[in-house]
Amino acid sequence: MGRFTELKRESFEANVALPRHGLINLTFGNASALDRSSAVFAIKPSGVDYASLTPEDMVVVDLDGRKVEGRLNPSSDTPTHRRLFLAFTEIGGVVHTHSSHATAFAQAGRPILIFGTTHADHFNGEVPVTRKMTLEEIASAYEWETGNVIVERMRGLDPADFPGVLVNRHAPFAWGPNVSKAVEAAVAIECIAHMALMSLQLAPGLEPIETELLNKHFKRKHGAGAYYGQALEDAKPPTAKQS
Amino acid sequence: MGRFTELKRESFEANVALPRHGLINLTFGNASALDRSSAVFAIKPSGVDYASLTPEDMVVVDLDGRKVEGRLNPSSDTPTHRRLFLAFTEIGGVVHTHSSHATAFAQAGRPILIFGTTHADHFNGEVPVTRKMTLEEIASAYEWETGNVIVERMRGLDPADFPGVLVNRHAPFAWGPNVSKAVEAAVAIECIAHMALMSLQLAPGLEPIETELLNKHFKRKHGAGAYYGQALEDAKPPTAKQS
Amino acid sequence: MGRFTELKRESFEANVALPRHGLINLTFGNASALDRSSAVFAIKPSGVDYASLTPEDMVVVDLDGRKVEGRLNPSSDTPTHRRLFLAFTEIGGVVHTHSSHATAFAQAGRPILIFGTTHADHFNGEVPVTRKMTLEEIASAYEWETGNVIVERMRGLDPADFPGVLVNRHAPFAWGPNVSKAVEAAVAIECIAHMALMSLQLAPGLEPIETELLNKHFKRKHGAGAYYGQALEDAKPPTAKQS
């Protein structure tokens, strides 16, 4: 048994929640949990089937990218996770899926505009989409550069207000103060993508909701004035800045 | 054990039926059961996961909005439920979901026109949509005002004939003589939204069904001349007026 | 125990298969099994939840419409089933569902054109749609008249070649040499409706398949030259004429 048993268990729970929420086909997707005090995160091993995954299979990697614990190779997307943990200093978990509806928006290179309160309960505006990656970025350290285009797109946005992004031509990445909240963000992104797609079918030129309604719903759940949920619930970190 | 054990159990059963019917993602949505003789209703606690919910977690609130029983905070949507119980004096249960297809119509601000007999089995016409809420309504007692726009939209309509409404930019609310019937109405709204979306894709300018066919199906199931179901089934209250 | 224990069991099995195949929401839909030698059929009781249904709940009705066995009311759609058993003298089972995709076509009043071999494996052409019912038909013996418009639409078509029809503004009815085959037809109709809807989205003016391909697939499975399946399987009746 290694030093990071609890971190691996937390990461494992998040990974196996992904197919249970219908976000994953085959082995597409992965979740990681960060222990910021130790500067390490536990991530899914590469290409292992969810049905056979165990907590001990999780791979612990440090923020410099070195494997610290685990006998398997970490997910090939590990550099993207690492890039996000370095840039968004308040987050504690990252989730990547190819969930169908969100990926349809990513493939089309379109943000998910905010058409209702389901969306406003989770995002303080649209779900952003990155620019396309350049040929140089694709040809070099691809997964690290994937993290870079996300960080670039998030410039000026608070990762606590926008807990996820669509990577153009690829799929969503989501995050949160811990990996369980990152899973919740990934579920929300898929759900609001599905609803948005159908609303656009019903009303092709649909306008986003009013800022007041957005603020009302987002702040009902997030920040100092939140009144949704129970006091015993973990308080959300008040700020989550990007470095 | 409190005084309202049975009411809480009834509310609990309705709440856990929502994810089982595929109407709920994460913690979106809630159901409440009213005991009109005691002027109290039992509602889901705010932000609690359905998987860990127990009957004892349900929160009992009176029609003046005071918590009567329960250690948790009631749903943040409690004032909307309370407003509906006060306005629609024959109903005994309210259900709120963000079910995907119905929410797509709500987001688009479109009623669900009545295109077939599945719809006519449950509604005596279209599923209505409210007007958008004003900035003042959003900024003040938001959840209470959400109830108010529903009541405004229902003016002139019998809540027994129209057991639900889409709140513009938000999602459906449903009701019934008891909370179990309100769940059934919520399932019906989602189902007919899905069918209507696809019928509109096949025939964009599709006209609603004839009044005669609507009346035939609605009255087969509802009111004095109903001949659907079993005599042993609870009779539906013959009228359900709005105050 | 009544005389028709086996017939009721067969009908029960078909009824509970409907929600298992995803064809049913709430209590929409019903299946019936015919014993032509006794001129009776066993059908689902009206408005009873599938989860609590037992074989003994099935109601046995004769071809003149009199209840022969059972303590509950038969499905309100019983006269439609009866009409079809009288008209199509080779069938032994009828299934009615409001399955979502097929109902979307019925609501739009459009037949399901034959766009591929999945469809041709089950139908010898399009899935027909009836004309709308007249106000007189709706106002009089509605369920019997529903059967009549189906029979009218099937004029000139062999019920063995076309094991189902969409009732305009309503939903599909399916049938077969026995009720288990009728369930299979109902599953097939839903499945090909879903595929056709998407094919039309990809290619709005899509043409039906060539007659040769249709014949090849349909006859691979049906009639004297069939070579699909096992010899031990019950032979299908070679003709199924309509009276």
Next chain:
Amino acid sequence: MGRFTELKRESFEANVALPRHGLINLTFGNASALDRSSAVFAIKPSGVDYASLTPEDMVVVDLDGRKVEGRLNPSSDTPTHRRLFLAFTEIGGVVHTHSSHATAFAQAGRPILIFGTTHADHFNGEVPVTRKMTLEEIASAYEWETGNVIVERMRGLDPADFPGVLVNRHAPFAWGPNVSKAVEAAVAIECIAHMALMSLQLAPGLEPIETELLNKHFKRKHGAGAYYGQALEDAKPPTAKQS
């Protein structure tokens, strides 16, 4: 017990995985596993329900089309499987489904263009679609000719780079170095068809992804430079030529 117990078990596992992955309705679809050293393959019996299938039901057929082991008739699609095993000398498994979204593309006669990295993880370009079969091909050895149009469409393409094809007006066929990989390809085709359909709805004239992004993702998983997955995983055959 026959000589090919292990081969039949492998084929059985693949066949029952198809409904579990949601690729199959009723009895549409089949999988076969090849033992190239013995020049035989084990395939699903024709028209047998997946729920009642056992490993011993699998039928062993040689590459000349003669039944070698088994009491049931092999799938009516056996000649198509045989044609593919003869043409693509590096493959060890074939899967045929009528999965809904992929079949919608096949029915529309449209290839699935490559719109994102989910697709690029599995195909080195679009999912090809065959030409329509001629009336002569349909009227003669139909299933063998179905194999022929697939082989014709694959001319110049490596079956390891393109592990499946849509048969025009019909449905997908997929393959792989073994039948388990062929199932994976069939799942991928359905998944990317679903995403592509929705991306086209969001952006009707959407362009395929850049060759560089395609190459990056495909080669991350396939060929000499692959770095996805675990070293202990079976290496993929480096080339899979077509004869």
